[in-house]
Amino acid sequence: MSKKLMSLKAAALLASATLTMGVLGFISPAAAVVDCTKATANTNDCTVLTVNTFGDVIQPALVADYRKLRPDIKLSIKKSDLDALNGTGLFTQCAAGGAGNPDIAAVEISYSGFWRSYPQCFVDLRNLRNKDNKSANDIKKDYLPWRWEHGVGYNDSVIGIPTDVGGLEVAYRWDLFKKVGLPYKRDEVSKAWSTWPKFIEFGKKYVAKLTAAQKKANVGFIDNVGTIYPAVMNQGTEKYYRNNGTDQGQLIYKTNKQVKLAFDTTVAASNAKIGTRIGQFSSDWNVGMTKGTFAAMLAPAWMTSYIKGQSPTTKGKWDIASAPGGGGNMGGSQLTIPKGSKNQQEAWNFISWYLAPAQQLKVFEIYGLFPSTPSLYTNKAITVEKDPFFNNAPVGQIYATGVKKLKPIFEGKLQRCIDMAMGSAISLVANGKEKVPAKAFATGMAAAGKCK
C-alpha cells in the first residue's frame, strides 16, 4: 500500500517536473535544466552521443559523473565483448563512407597500426576545440609520448587519444613460490628473473618441485608461454615495420633481430615446459587462477583488476614483480571520432574530459586501469597506494616505473596479420607438430609474407 502510494507520488512529482521543464524549455532553452538520462526528458534539448566500445574502456562511474556535469547529453553506449567485433564494425562503416558510424569509437591498440594508414576514416582531432578552447595539439603534452603515437595517422593527423596504458609486469603467487622454496619477496623475485633466460630458469626450478599429482593435473609455472612473444617484441625499439613516412610503413620483420629474439625466447620457454598451455580468458584459465594451476602470469595493469574480480579468494596471495627485460606494454585503446559522427563537437568535449588526468586518476582508483598521463605518476594516490590484494605491493609505483622506460614503437599496417602468423608458428613448436624451431620460424615468416 505505502509502496504503491510512494510510486504514485513519485510519478506525480516526475510529471510535474517534466511539465516545468517543458515550460522552462519553451521560454528559454539555455536556462532549462534537462536530464536526458530520464525517459521523460524533452528530447529536443538532448544531444545523443553514440559510443561504440568494448571490454571496460568506458567506465560506468565516470559516465555517471558526466551525466551530472552535462545533463543535456545522453550517452548511448554500445559495448562488444570482443574488441574484434568492435573493430570490424568501424572498418565496414568506414568502407561505407562513414554511414552508420557512432560519434565516438574505441580502437584497441593492435588495430592502431592499420588505422594509422587510413586517417581519412576519422576526424582530425587537431581541428576540434573543447570548451577550454583546447585541441588535440594542446593536450598532447599530458600523455606518454609513446602512447600518444598510437593515435597519430601517417599524415600527422591525430585520430585518437590514448586511454589507459597496459604497462606490463608479472603477477605471481608468493605463497606458492614460498612453498617450493624459491625467492618470494618482490624485490628478490624481480632480481632473480631480471632477464628472460633467468625467468625461464626460475620457471624450470618451480616446475621441478611440483608433485606428480600436480603435474598430472597440468599445473605449471606460467599460464601461457605465448604471452612472452608480444612482451619481448614490445621491449624492443622496432617490430615488423619501420616508419618511412608512408601510409604503410616499411616492412622490416625479415631482418629485425627483435622478431627472432622474441620467437626464440618463446620457443625456449615452451620447450622448457614451464607453461600450462591454457588459453587466456578461457574457463580453465579463470578457474586455474584461483586453484593455483599457474603461479605466475604476465600482467598488464588492467589485468590486476581482472584477477581481483575473477579470484577474490586468493586475496593477499598475489604479489607483483618487475617483468624480465624491463617493462613492456600490453593492451590499451584510443578514443576516436569516426568520420560521419554527427556530434563531433560534443564528442570531443566528452573525450577530452574523459581522458584528462583527473578522470584517469579516478579510473585508476576505482578500476585499477593505469593512467597514460605521466603527471599522475607523482600523485600520492599512485605512489603511496598499496594494494592489499597483491600483498600490499606498491602497484602504482611498480607500473609507473615500467611504463616510463618504454620508447615509442612504430605500429605498421598489417601488424595483426603478421602477429597471428608468428603466433601460429610458435604453436607448431608448442604442440609438438614441428620439432625444429628454425623450421617453424621459416613457416611463420612465409605465412607473414602473405600479409600484404
Next chain:
Amino acid sequence: MSQTTVGKARASKPPSPWKPAKQPRKANNPNAVPSLNGRWGYMFIAPFFVMFLIFGLAPIIYSIYIAFFNWDALGTQEFIGLANFSELFIDTRFWNALINTLDIWLLSTIPMLIMSIGLAAVLHNPALRGSTFFRTILLVPNITSVLAIAIVFGQLFGRDFGMVNIIIGALGFEHIDFVQGTTSSHVAIASMIVWRWTGYNALIFLAAMLAIPNELYESASLDGAGKFKQFIYVTLPSLRNTITFVLIVGTIGGLQVFAEPLILGGSFNGGDSGQFSTLTLFLFEQAFVAYKWGYAASIGIMITVIVAIVSVINFYITRKIAGDGR
C-alpha cells in the same frame, strides 16, 4: 419470380466459382476482376524480390566482382585477374579449413540425422503422454543463442575443469585437451551443432511421419511386419524426400559453421595451429585480420561451389540409401 430466375440461370450455364469462366478483359466490363496472375501478382511478390535484389543478389555479384581484385576495402583496388583463385588452390590453410569443415559436418550430420529420426519415431508413438510438451521442448536448443551455446559447451569441454573431463577423469582416463587436438576439437564443435539442430530436425521428421497414411502400416502388419520392420520398410522410404531436405539445409548450414569455432578458440585463427579453422572462419580472418577482401571474396565463391557439389552428392546418396522409391 425466384423460380424463373433459377430456371434462367440454369439455362445459361451457371458460373462455377472453381472454374471462372473466361472473360474477355475489357475495361468497361464491371465484372472484370484483376487476375492475380497479372500485374498485381508482381506487386505482391515484389517486397521479397526487391529485398533479395538489394541484400542477396547485389552482394553476391559484387563479391564475384571484387574476387578479381587485390583490395583492403578502404584503399585502391588493384585488378589481378584470377590470381586470388590460383593462390587459394595452393593455400594449405584453405585445404586445412576445407577438411576441418567437412569433418565437422560429417561428425555432426550423421549422429544428428539418426538421433532426430529416432526422436521423431518416439514422439510419433501414440502411447506417449504429453507429446505437445516434448515437441515444444525440442525446439528450445534451437532458439537458444548460438553464442550462449558455444560459451557453455566451451566450458563443458575445458581441459582442467570442464565437466566432460571431470567425468573422463573419474572413469580413470587421462584428461583430453579438446581444444588443442584436431579430432577432439571437431567433436566438441560437432556436439554443439548436434545439440542445437537435433530437436528441430526431429520435428520436421515428425511432421513427415504424421503424413504417412495409416493404411500402409496396416497392410504391412497384415503381411506380418513387426514395429521395427514397419519402420525400416514403411517409415524410412516415406521419409526420403524429408531426409534429402534436411540434409541439404544441413549442408548449407554445416559448411558455414562459424560462431562455434570462433568462441571455442576465442580468435579467428581456429585454434593455435588452425586445427578447427573452418571455411567461413578463414574467410572472416582474411577479410578482417589480413584485410584481403578480394581473397576473402574468392573463398566465399569457393564455399558456394563446395556447398553446391556436396548438396548434389547428398541428393544422390539419400536417394540410394532410402531406397529407390519405386
